[in-house]
Amino acid sequence: MLDFIKNIEGDKAIWAVVALLALFSFLPVYSASSNLVYVVGNGTTGGHLVKHAFLLFLGFGIIYGVHKIPVHFFKGLSLIAMPIVLVLLIFTLAQGTTIDGANASRWIRIPLVGITFQTSNLAAVVLMIYVARYLSKIKDKVVTFQESILPLWIPVFLVIVLVLPANFSTAAIMFSMVLLLCFLGGYPIKYILGIVGVGILSLTLFILTAKAVPDLFPNRVDTWISRIESFANPEDTEADYQIERAKIAIASGGVIGKGAGKSVQKNFLPQSSSDFIYAIIVEEYGLLGGFVLMFFYLLLLFRIVVVANGNHSVFGKLLVLGAGLPIVFQAMINMAVAVELFPVTGQTLPLISSGGTSSWMTCLAIGIVLSASRKYEVQENKNVDVDEANPLEILSGQL
Template sequence: MTKILANIKGDRMIWAVAALLALFSFLPVYSASSNLAYLYGDGNTFKFLIKHGAHLVLGFLIMYGVHKIPYHYFKGLSIIMIPVIVVLLLVTMAQNTTIGGANASRWIRIPFVGVTFQTSTLAAVVLMTYVARYLSKIKDKKVSFKETLLPLWLPVAVVLMLILPANFSTTAIIFSMVIMLVFLGGYPLKYIITILGTAFLVLSFFILFAKAFPGVFPNRVDTWVSRIENFADNKDTEEDYQIERAKIAIARGGVIGKGPGKSVQRNFLPQSSSDFIYAIIIEEWGFVGGVFLMLLYILLLLRLVIVAHKSIDVFGKLLVIGVGLPIVFQALINMAVAVELFPVTGQTLPLISSGGTSIWMTCLAIGIVLSVSSKRQTIVENQNINENKNEENPSEVLSEVI
């Protein structure tokens, strides 16, 4: 154990929070996957638990491997990966997958492995890293809006436009995070307002185009409008089925919950092990369990802020904010949807919900954050070693001065 801990660098609290979330996830995933086992399998829930465990093991291996990479390498990698991401998104869109008549081209199948992969989640991490790199490059420089169009906003626009037709919520989250990052990175506010206005016009044009030519993006815009209308009107419609079941689960949970594995609504919620797992957690663990889980994400947020503040350069600060903050933001959105504070978005609960892509990309982002914190940790350790040497050999220091 000592050797293992010696090889683990970076913020220990972030490691601890990630491990706690991962360990806790086994209980609600095992419980919530029972309906999947009976709907799509032979009733064996244990294989879903094994699958979730395999996803987590691979995720933590990714986290460990990435945190060993010097974070400055991610500058060059982000430039290389942007074209790769564009190609992957184009391939994903070209599949023209539909679910219930709606465009759902979000996943691609990895050849010879049989594993599906959601390309937009990888695109989010790569894009945020790319934006952090560019902002650190122009820090303290006076740039015009025209100068930033091609190197900054063109890649952002291309990636978001390729994600938008099949996944509006992910597009909105990524765009929000990019705007937040450029604001914190010192990008001129007047340029940000221009980008927001342009984005509104582009989205309006897309909606009008989709309405005029429904065969190009089947039912996608109708789905967005339906979700927002159902949320605003608060009607008990068939489309509101999931959120109503989630509210029932939360109401049944009370203060301390019904106990692990004793959820009833898991048998009725179609996405009980992914999108609405927070409702199942509250039903089984109550208000206490729900608040405890939220506090873990808040603690993660605090550690992200500390790591960003202590980073040795601008790129490190922006990188931590860019790839780390979306994890907490996504978690809060998932919780808000479960308690009907937000329209249904389809966002998973990081490190808790089942699903390989979500787990792997969350671990990738945390690994990048740990890489930033481990760099400062190494510098501090080297300084302490040098100070100890100077204290032990004052004659050597005197000779160097002479």
């Protein structure tokens, strides 16, 4: 263990925040898993806790392994991974998996170990690295929109179009993060606004097509619409059951909460150990616990910005922002859903919620951020990459 700790490199604050969040996650996961055991009849609380521990152990193995990779290697890896991701997304969507009559083409099953893998999570990380690579490549050039269509926007839209039918919220987050990264990378704002228009038009066409041919994507558009209607007019729908239970949990938690494991709403709230785990945390640890948890995510955001600003290469800056910002953004969305500031999205709370591939891809992104934060990386690769020619260069004045 001591040898392992000695070999840890990169930003120590990020390591500390990630470790604290992971350690804390055992309490709410163990508590909320009673819903799966006594209500759903799935396994035992101890079994769910062991599974969570195993997934986190593998996740930290991913962080450790990835953070040892020199940051400039991710440029080439993104080129290799992008076609693989597209093939996986096509395969996942083509399965046509249906759960209770609804299209749930989000997962593929790994045969030997029986684990389901959500390919959109991997696609999100790979896409951000790919976009960071392109933006760093054109940093000193005057780029036209036509020149960027094939190398940038075609891959972006292919990934998002393949994710959209089964997972609108993930596709929307990916699209938003790509636009934000393009803005930070100095891509012309007029082109970004044009892409926003194309995105809105494409989404409208998709919805109209899905409405015209209901069997093409069963119930997906109806689910989106019902969630938005439930958010806008909660008194007029029955789809707000989860939100109502979440609000009851938060309200009953008070300032200091009921105490660890004493949540009542975990027995009534669906997805209490994943999508709505923040409500259970506030019920058990109160507003104080909820704000402390939010503080740690904001601290993680602060350290991500510090690492990005301190990196000496444009690719390193953009890579850190592209890999790190979506983690905090997803956490804020999860919390916002629990307090009804945002429609139900199905996004988990990073490093806290139970789940496999979601936590692994979060760990992959954290490993990438830590790789870029290694102090010797700049010196070691100073002559390897043209992006590192000027150590005082700031990312287009945006950071």
